Amino acid sequence: MPAVAPRKLNKVPFVELADGRLQGVVSSGSDISRVYVASVTAGTHGLSCSTNNNRPCGGLNQGWGCCKHLDSLIEEAVLQYGQDRVARFLRVEVPEGSRLSGCLKGTRDPAPAAAVFSRFLRHLTYLELPGSATPIPELHWFPAGVGR
Numbered sequence: 815m816p817a818v819a820p821r822k823l824n825k826v827p828f829v830e831l832a833d834g835r836l837q838g839v840v841s842s843g844s845d846i847s848r849v850y851v852a853s854v855t856a857g858t859h860g861l862s863c864s865t866n867n868n869r870p871c872g873g874l875n876q877g878w879g880c881c882k883h884l885d886s887l888i889e890e891a892v893l894q895y896g897q898d899r900v901a902r903f904l905r906v907e908v909p910e911g912s913r914l915s916g917c918l919k920g921t922r923d924p925a926p927a928a929a930v931f932s933r934f935l936r937h938l939t940y941l942e943l944p945g946s947a948t949p950i951p952e953l954h955w956f957p958a959g960v961g962r
Contacts, residue, residue: 826890828934831903835925836891839866839934840883850883851927857905860923866931874922880915888915 829838837853842865850871852863863871863883873881880888891900892914901908901917908917940950 826886829891829894837930838887840886851930852883852887853925856903859918859920861920862923862925864927885915
């Protein structure tokens with residue numbers, strides 16, 4: 815499925831709708847060697863964000879909704895899949911002109927990060943493959959040839 819709009823892969827290199835969650839990997843704004851695994855659970859809108867070393871995100875622990883990593887993840891998911899599809903997946907009503915992240919009423923609910931991070935690392939190995947015009951089904955999330 816082609817991306818709805820170009821994405822910033824250096825900010826949110828991996829986003830997926832899987833395992834009943836919108837989940838992905840978000841780069842740290844302050845440390846190039848740190849990334850966050852963030853997720854929103856469909857239906858309950860449970861919010862989870864932790865580093866690749868399983869340390870909880872300080873912004874999410876403040877208790878006022880989404881942290882900046884979750885905001886970035888949701889924004890990139892909307893660019894990748896479209897707001898309607900992401901809203902349907904998360905089972906949230908988004909009034910016209912509203913942002914999806916502002917309509918979530920979830921609370922902190924830690925989710926397993928290791929599987930998401932492991933899938934992201936596995937997908938990175940595809941970057942080492944020689945160039946080919948043959949499609950690779952597992953890379954449907956990667957907007958090849960689209961830059962922003």
